[in-house]
Amino acid sequence: MIPLERVRADFPILGRTVQGKPLIYLDSAATAQKPRQVLDALRAFYERSNANVHRSIHTLGEEATELLEAARDRVQRFIGAAEREEIVFTRGTTDAINLVAQTWGRRALGPGDEILLTEMEHHSNLVPWQLLAQETGATLRHIPVTDEGYLDLEVLDRLLTPRTRLVAVTHVSNVLGTINPVARLIARARRVGARVLVDGAQAVPHLPVDVRALGADFYVFSGHKMLGPTGIGVLYGRREVLEPLTPAWGGGEMIREVWLDRATWNDLPWRLEPGTPPIAGAVGLAAAIDYLEGVGLDAIRAHEVALTRLALERLGQVEELTCYGPRDAEAKGGVVAFNLAGVHPHDLAAALDLDGIAVRAGHHCAQPLMRRLGVVGTARASFYLYNTAAEVEALVVALLRAQDLLGLRPSGLSGPAGPRASRT
Amino acid sequence: MALLYGEVILQRFRHPLRHGELPSPDAAFEDVNPLCGDRIRLELRLADGEVEAARFRGDACAIATASADLLAEMIEGRPLREVLAIGRETLLEALRAEIRPSRLGCVTLPLDVLRKAVQGVRGAA
Structure with missing residues (x-):
């Protein structure tokens, strides 16, 4: 078990607010926050x-x-x-x-x-x-x-x-x-x-x-x-x-x-x-x-598996939401990529930011994988030793709100990728 | 989302006026935003050095979609030299929202696509 309160107190940035809300940092796969030590x-x-x-x-x-x-x-x-x-x-x-x-x-x-x-x-x-x-x-x-x-x-x-x-x-x-x-x-x-x-x-x-x-x-x-x-x-x-x-x-x-x-x-x-x-x-x-x-890599791993399992379960209950990658939390790191139908991941990330939630959105520097998945990009929540189950729940609540805020969009393009010019 | 992006973007995103394609466009260009992978394609029908019609398609966010829609509407009936003079500020004004620096590329992607489409025509002429 991770002494969560003590761990969180070691990370000064977790004490700040974003858009007037307590920061919920779910972007550690991009970069992790730093402890006082x-x-x-x-x-x-x-x-x-x-x-x-x-x-x-x-x-x-x-x-x-x-x-x-x-x-x-x-x-x-x-x-x-x-x-x-x-x-x-x-x-x-x-x-x-x-x-x-x-x-x-x-x-x-x-x-x-x-x-x-x-x-x-x-x-x-x-x-x-x-x-x-x-x-x-x-x-x-x-x-x-x-x-x-x-x-x-x-x-x-x-x-x-x-x-x-x-x-x-x-x-x-x-x-x-x-x-x-x-x-x-x-x-x-x-x-x-x-x-x-x-x-x-x-x-x-x-x-x-x-x-x-x-x-x-x-x-x-x-x-x-x-x-x-x-x-x-x-x-x-x-x-x-x-x-x-x-x-x-x-x-x-x-x-x-x-x-x-x-x-x-x-x-x-x-x-x-x-x-x-x-x-x-x-x-x-x-x-x-x-x-x-000091915290222990085994304890960190177990904590992330628990958060990932919870995230997969709760996100799975959101209508119109698609998760990418293995469904088994034991088979994956603390990373969940997802899309809401009809919502561009950047718009989703901007909506979540209004609730103080930081997630990554876009192609994640993996464009060939995006093509394999058939998407332009995804939103991605990633967890680390300082994240909590309450933050996962807050993500799901914010997603439901974003779903209400965001609407339809024009249909996408088909055809091969890459810039091309034509004059007919 | 009105709270997020403002009414103009919301409206244009949900109900774009210039979304679609032209049967045999005189100029077309498609490009991606390398930061996010968003893709916009713009097609133009030209007559006497003017843009007679413009349509866009794309896999893009609300800001880029609204920007493309506004731009396509804005350039119809205008001579190419005027079209090329349209800058970021004009679009930002028309979008009537505060766009954060990380999203400015979403506003300018359609503008870059437009310039390349028009340059293609001029280069070929």
Whole structure:
């Protein structure tokens, strides 16, 4: 059980009002709110220890370096990595995926090679591979999504071949909430010699994750979705896979020696971290991990399953409402995407905002999945450790009111997607 | 929703006056708002450098729908050069509602579509 009142009191923003109503924040899948403990850690760093890291031979520089490297150790333990050198700090999940594409991908892929993705990926796990495929001549393939919102693994044998060099898959869908069977996928990929990148942006904040137990080659996630600050993310890579990589971006800290016309590379992980790293971000991330472990990932997961179950049940009673993704709360993260018939999700989100309720609306950076679902966008409520059953009930009441407020709309367009011009 | 968006938007959204298609339009363009995926298609019938008729369709929110409907009505009977001079402010005034910054793109999507449709005609001429 989560000590809900105590937890909520740790998040200063939950005390504010929106449009004169108490804030009901149901958008943690986009970014999570920050507890006082994380805000205090950031302030303490800037007030007491701020300096650049690694080559500062003064007290503050040493303190800052220690804090940064301690944060790396903290992340390593949190996700069960074997070595601290396997933890590379990035600006976020998107940055981490692009880093893998531009370092490992450029080296490993050539014409005829295949990258296997899924139909439910976030744009940040689609577009970097599209760019890489254009550069290297590799081909993209995609695991389809079933009507129930699961990956269609029946066709996996056909899609996963000795030509597959990489499988890049989300651990938890940011729209459907589906928890994908990544351990099984990794085992299957390994049989054909493919590497696997797991996008853990929606998983690490909400579930216990052990990268070694999963067997992932790369596992990436962001600090800001797990109570940490923006601007910090993590690339975990198995040492054996990271070791041969040469940098994609040059700068300070990633070098061993530099001449005017050439350079040699630093050791892992710094080789892949050019420039001044997000030091305060790492400090904040470590504080966020402390907070999450203090509450307990198992307790957080159980809390979210209960809220999701309640949301699915109550939303299921609203007429003209369609939910997308698995109906089983145990099979999904704390994310519920839905549409009210005849109501554009943006209008719905604007109506809910009048009641102080923050939900996401739109394509959720997953346009191919929207096409698969046959919608322009959806509204999405997402839950975290600080949300309550009363907030879920308030969402349903506000939806019923919005339904009264909002009306008909003109019929939609049909035909292929994408801008097109014509003159007849 | 009157409370949310104002009467003009509500009315135009529920009962648009220029929603539909033209049998063989002289110009047409369709585009999406990359932020939200909203899609608007605008079709024009032209005569003597003037917009004789305009119709729109789309998968869009109330604001974008109302904006498209107002714009389509506004440009009928006007010469292309005048049509191209219509700006965001004109639409905002006609919508008679306070539009938050995050939704300004909904107002301007039909305007962008209109300009590209007209540019297509001029480029081809």
